Amino acid sequence: MKIIAEDIGKTYNRKEVLASVSLEIEEGKVNVILGPNGSGKTTLLKILNLLERPDAGRLLCDGKECSLTSNAGRRLKLSRRMTMVMQNPTMFDATVFKNVAYGLKVRGEEKKLIRQKVESTLDTVRLTQAVERNALTLSGGEAQRVALARALVLDPEVILLDEPTNNLDSISLRIIEDLILSLKEQKDITLVLTTHLLSNARRWGERFFVLREGRLIQKGDRKEVFERPTSVFWAKFMGMENFLSGKLIRDEEQVKLDVDGIRLDVVSDAEGEAYATIPPEDILISLKPLSSSARNCFRGKVARIDEERAIARVTVDIGIPLTSMVTRRSKEEMHLVEGKEVYLTFKASAVHLFQSDEI
Amino acid sequence: MDLLGRDTLEIVWLSLKVSGSAVILCAIISLNLAFLIEQSDFPGKRLVLSLINTMMTIPAVAIGLLLYLVLMRRGPLGGSEILYTPYAMILAQAILATPIITGLSLVAIRRIDPSVRDTAFSLGATRFQWKLLALTEARFAISAAVITGFARVVGETGMTMMVGGNIKGATRVMTTAIALETMKGEFELAISLGIILVIVALGINLMLHLVQGAGKRR
Numbered sequence: 001m002k003i004i005a006e007d008i009g010k011t012y013n014r015k016e017v018l019a020s021v022s023l024e025i026e027e028g029k030v031n032v033i034l035g036p037n038g039s040g041k042t043t044l045l046k047i048l049n050l051l052e053r054p055d056a057g058r059l060l061c062d063g064k065e066c067s068l069t070s071n072a073g074r075r076l077k078l079s080r081r082m083t084m085v086m087q088n089p090t091m092f093d094a095t096v097f098k099n100v101a102y103g104l105k106v107r108g109e110e111k112k113l114i115r116q117k118v119e120s121t122l123d124t125v126r127l128t129q130a131v132e133r134n135a136l137t138l139s140g141g142e143a144q145r146v147a148l149a150r151a152l153v154l155d156p157e158v159i160l161l162d163e164p165t166n167n168l169d170s171i172s173l174r175i176i177e178d179l180i181l182s183l184k185e186q187k188d189i190t191l192v193l194t195t196h197l198l199s200n201a202r203r204w205g206e207r208f209f210v211l212r213e214g215r216l217i218q219k220g221d222r223k224e225v226f227e228r229p230t231s232v233f234w235a236k237f238m239g240m241e242n243f244l245s246g247k248l249i250r251d252e253e254q255v256k257l258d259v260d261g262i263r264l265d266v267v268s269d270a271e272g273e274a275y276a277t278i279p280p281e282d283i284l285i286s287l288k289p290l291s292s293s294a295r296n297c298f299r300g301k302v303a304r305i306d307e308e309r310a311i312a313r314v315t316v317d318i319g320i321p322l323t324s325m326v327t328r329r330s331k332e333e334m335h336l337v338e339g340k341e342v343y344l345t346f347k348a349s350a351v352h353l354f355q356s357d358e359i
Numbered sequence: 360m361d362l363l364g365r366d367t368l369e370i371v372w373l374s375l376k377v378s379g380s381a382v383i384l385c386a387i388i389s390l391n392l393a394f395l396i397e398q399s400d401f402p403g404k405r406l407v408l409s410l411i412n413t414m415m416t417i418p419a420v421a422i423g424l425l426l427y428l429v430l431m432r433r434g435p436l437g438g439s440e441i442l443y444t445p446y447a448m449i450l451a452q453a454i455l456a457t458p459i460i461t462g463l464s465l466v467a468i469r470r471i472d473p474s475v476r477d478t479a480f481s482l483g484a485t486r487f488q489w490k491l492l493a494l495t496e497a498r499f500a501i502s503a504a505v506i507t508g509f510a511r512v513v514g515e516t517g518m519t520m521m522v523g524g525n526i527k528g529a530t531r532v533m534t535t536a537i538a539l540e541t542m543k544g545e546f547e548l549a550i551s552l553g554i555i556l557v558i559v560a561l562g563i564n565l566m567l568h569l570v571q572g573a574g575k576r577r
Contacts, residue, residue: 051477072486080483090474093496102492103482150482 001081001157001190002027002062003048009056010043010214017043018214020057025158025207028187030180032205033194036237040214041194042087045160048192049084050075080107082158087166087194089147091135096127096146099135103154121153126175141172148179159183161193165200180204198238202226210234232275232354241323242278248353257351262319265295265348275354282350283324285314286343287334295348298322302340305331312336316344367548371555374532377445378513381452382460386505388453389460394490396461397468411465414458423518426451430522443524448532451522455515456508463507467500468493502570510563514556533559 003025010018018040025031025048033041046052047059050067059067061078069075083103092099100118109117122128125145130138135146144164151159164180165173183189184204195201201208208225210218217231218224229235232243246259248271256263257276266276284290289297300318307313312331315323322344326336336342396407428434430442441447471493479489494501516534523530525539533556540549 046477049481051480076483076485079480083483084477084481086474086478086481090472090478092475092478092492102479102484106479106482106484106488154483 001078002060003158003190004060005044005048005057006060007057008044008047008054008059010040010047010052011055012043016214018047018054021211021214021216022057023209023216023219025190025192027190029206030184030191030193030204031207031209032201033192033209033211034196034198034201034205035194035211036196038213039211041196041211042162044211045084045162045192045194049082049160050079051084080154081156082160083151083154083156084160085144085147085151085162085164087162088140089143091138091143091146093136094134095132096122096135096138097131099146100149100153103150107154117153118149121149124152125149125179139169139172140167141169144168145172145175148176152179157188158190158192161191163194163196165195165197210237228352229277230354232277235277235352235354240277241280242283244276244278244320244351246274246276248272248274257353259320262298264351266351266353267348268353270353277352277354278322278346278350279352280313280323280325282346283322284345285316285324285326285330285334285336286345289343290345292345293347294345296351297343297345299341299343302336302338302342305336305338307331314342316342318344367551367555369528370531370533370536370552373445373530374513374534375559377448377519377532378452378509381449381512382456382505382509384449385453385456385460385508389457389504389508390464390494390501392457392461393464393468394493396465408465411458411462415462417458419455419515419518420521422451422454423521426454426518427521442522443526443530445523445530447522448519448530451518452512452515455518456512459511460504460508463504464497464501467497467504470500471496499570499573503567506563506567506570510560510567513559513563 005021005023007020007022008018009016009020021044033044035041043052047054047067054067058065066075066078092102097118100121101114104114104117119128119131122131125148127142127145127149130142135143138146148164161180164176168176180191180193181204183191193204202222205222207221208219209216210225212233218229218234226238229238229240236243244257244259246257248255248266248268249258250271251263255266255268255271257266257274264276284294289299298318300316302314303317303321304315305312307328310328312326312328313323314326314331314336315321324344396404426447427442429436430439430447431437441450475492475496476489479492484492514534516538519532520535520538523532523535525531525535533552537549537552537556540546540552
């Protein structure tokens with residue numbers, strides 16, 4: 001099923017939780033909604049699952065409006081093609097078997113088929129031994145697995161997973177991660193999952209949507225979202241370094257970024273206030289000025305060295321502090337110590353610019 | 360008089376039948392009412408809730424009087440001719456128990472985690488199927504509500520006598536019989552019925568205790 005959200009807005013108790021969110025859920029792919037806690041991920045997921053109605057905008061399921069329809073039959077038909085696994089899922093006060101069977105039972109499936117499907121799904125989440133246990137007595141990880149089984153048993157076209165690996169024990173974590181990866185391989189299932197963890201998003205995702213305070217600030221494929229952030233917030237969230245805030249000015253027919261009087265060559269036609277980040281691995285350190293095609297070369301003094309395993313992060317003061325990443329071996333061969341004079345070289349294209357109004 | 364003879368058993372049976380019917384009728388109305396109130400948002404919701412709470416404590420004789428005035432020959436529903444029949448008693452007892460069962464069921468339904476509802480709908484439940492699930496989820500508290508309602512009406516005397524008339528073989532139930540026999544000085548039947556009523560009360564309490572115990576053990 002193809003789901004498109006158009007300008008979705010939602011307000012709870014006068015607090016705007018979502019504001020004009022537009023996105024397309026790609027069929028057969030793992031769609032990841034990323035963002036810190038409280039950014040509106042769960043609400044968006046509930047709207048996609050038709051559990052909540054948006055206050056503004058609309059949702060299209062296979063091209064037809066579906067979020068506001070008052071036709072209960074059509075709504076039920078659509079909602080039965082997808083299912084959501086909540087964060088900290090709620091178990092019904094019944095056996096594990098009845099919990100997993102619930103969705104099939106409400107669809108009026110035959111008892112024999114229900115038993116067969118439930119048993120094989122419980123086997124997938126490795127909980128066959130718990131079939132007759134009351135689901136309220138399960139641990140958090142086991143409950144999460146039952147919740148996933150409850151969804152999988154329905155063979156839905158779309159599965160929405162809200163923070164599927166939150167607070168899990170290591171066994172459940174592995175089982176659920178493996179399941180997500182195997183679902184990723186199945187091209188007839190569309191996954192929409194939320195997470196605040198970058199590592200999970202990178203591992204599972206194929207399409208990404210970044211939410212911040214109810215607004216969609218970036219979307220796209222892996223390369224677009226992780227390599228070309230369009231906001232300082234998202235770049236910082238990803239742990240990017242060397243944030244600079246300055247002004248783009250025209251200097252000798254060329255646009256440069258002026259940061260506290262230091263002028264960096266950049267690739268841009270714009271002018272005015274701008275923010276930038278330079279990946280530490282794109283900055284070279286040398287003891288003498290390098291003659292290369294790289295447009296930026298500055299002299300400075302080593303201000304600080306942080307060593308982590310085989311890597312050394314060397315912060316050099318060139319008028320502004322910039323951090324470069326070198327191997328420990330290089331650091332030792334170059335005899336880098338605090339106060340030593342060095343040169344930093346990087347390409348104009350390594351300076352990643354943000355338009356200030358995209359913050 | 361035979362203490363456990365036909366007459367006594369007839370009285371006991373009618374008591375259970377009247378109060379049982381009243382509570383079944385009332386449970387159907389009350390549960391629907393509780394779901395309706397819980398699921399809808401309307402301007403006077405708080406007023407309705409406090410009205411239900413007030414009704415829970417209304418004296419039974421007041422309901423008896425009101426129903427009498429409505430059902431008496433010259434009353435608005437006099438034509439129904441159900442005054443002094445078990446139907447009038449069932450109606451009166453159902454009216455008495457409705458606020459109690461509605462109020463307590465409402466509390467029970469409200470205690471269900473909202474995520475249970477979302478989960479049920481997400482798994483494809485219809486509204487009706489969700490209500491059934493809610494009843495199973497809150498089964499202990501709802502059974503306790505129904506048992507409390509039954510306990511309230513089975514021991515009720517004044518109201519039942521006003522609309523039932525305490526007619527032997529027709530509308531005479533345990534409480535009204537005890538009152539009458541005591542006034543007549545016929546203590547034997549009064550005492551035996553009294554004992555049975557106490558046993559019924561004990562049974563109800565025991566059931567309530569078991570139900571609540573089962574709820575707590577989960």
